[in-house]
Amino acid sequence: MVEKEEVLRYVEDLIRLTGFSEKDGETLAKYRDVALKWANDVVKEFYDTLFSYEPTAKVFREGERPLREKTLREWYERLFDGKYDDSFWLWQWYVGIIHIKRKVYNRYMLAMMGRVQLAFLRKALSELPPDEAIELCTAFKRLTDVIAGLIAESYHLTYIYSLEAVAGIKPALAEKMMSLHLNRELEKYAPRS
Ligand code: HEM
Numbered sequence: 233m234v235e236k237e238e239v240l241r242y243v244e245d246l247i248r249l250t251g252f253s254e255k256d257g258e259t260l261a262k263y264r265d266v267a268l269k270w271a272n273d274v275v276k277e278f279y280d281t282l283f284s285y286e287p288t289a290k291v292f293r294e295g296e297r298p299l300r301e302k303t304l305r306e307w308y309e310r311l312f313d314g315k316y317d318d319s320f321w322l323w324q325w326y327v328g329i330i331h332i333k334r335k336v337y338n339r340y341m342l343a344m345m346g347r348v349q350l351a352f353l354r355k356a357l358s359e360l361p362p363d364e365a366i367e368l369c370t371a372f373k374r375l376t377d378v379i380a381g382l383i384a385e386s387y388h389l390t391y392i393y394s395l396e397a398v399a400g401i402k403p404a405l406a407e408k409m410m411s412l413h414l415n416r417e418l419e420k421y422a423p424r425s
Contacts, residue, residue, distance in 0.1 A: 233397075234389050236322060242385055243321045246378040256371035261314025263360075263368050268309060270355040275305050277351050278344060288340055308348075311375060324379045328386025332394075338384045345380040349373055 246252075260267070279301055282288040292300065307327075310320070331341060352372050356365035396406055 233393060234325075234386075236318070239322060239325050239382075239386075240318060242382060243378070246381040250374045250377045250381075252371075252374035252378050256374050257314045257316060259367055259371040260312045260375065263364075264312035264314075266359065267312050267352075267368075267372075270352065271305050271308050273355065274308060274348060274351045275301050278304060278348060281344070281347060282340075291334060291336055291340075311372070316375075321382065324382045325386040328383040328388075329390050331383065331387055332391055338387050341383055341387075342380055345376055349376055 279297060283292070283297070331337075349369075349372065353365075353369050356369050356372075359365075360368065392406075395401075396403055401409075
């Protein structure tokens with residue numbers, strides 16, 4: 233099981249490496265009103281994309297779209313609060329776990345995070361002076377990169393820990409056995425000249 237303190241350490245890694253700062257939080261809060269006006273279009277593009285592609289459309293249950301649009305909108309709006317406390321970061325961790333349950337692979341999540349970032353960039357460039365758009369989009373990108381990293385890490389680690397737990401394998405033994413397996417995978421995918 234991954235402890236909450238550990239999750240918060242991963243958040244520190246991601247904040248440090250992306251360069252997300254308090255100033256970015258202030259920028260996001262400053263543009264909250266304008267950014268919330270873009271929510272409908274961002275959410276629509278997100279779900280139009282997922283529902284128009286069979287592998288991602290089949291992730292959803294019959295009639296689920298309104299509910300999913302509501303949660304994504306809440307998530308989007310929360311980004312502009314300017315306050316990112318432990319419960320905010322742990323919520324992003326939770327998203328990774330729920331994605332495992334619903335078979336939302338990280339390749340889907342990461343591709344869609346990129347799409348959200350570009351939809352946001354288009355909106356900002358069309359409605360704000362260029363220097364303000366750059367400042368806002370930089371803050372948005374850093375925050376959503378931290379989140380994408382966290383969701384991906386949550387998916388990855390929770391998946392592995394759950395497998396170890398249900399199979400009753402000790403992590404150290406699993407690591408040793410994996411090392412042998414990884415050598416075979418490396419061999420298979422090694423670039424040939
Ligand atoms: C930018 C990437 C994504 C973000 C930020 C995101 C965010 C979220 C959030 C906030 C929730 C709700 C968690 C809660 O209940 O509090 C959620 C749940 C869910 N997401 Fe994602 N998501 C992303 C990508 C995707 C993709 C690509 C799919 C489908 C292919 C997807 C499918 C789902 C489903 C089915 C649930 C519902 C889980 C449940 O309650 O049963 N998500 N996601």
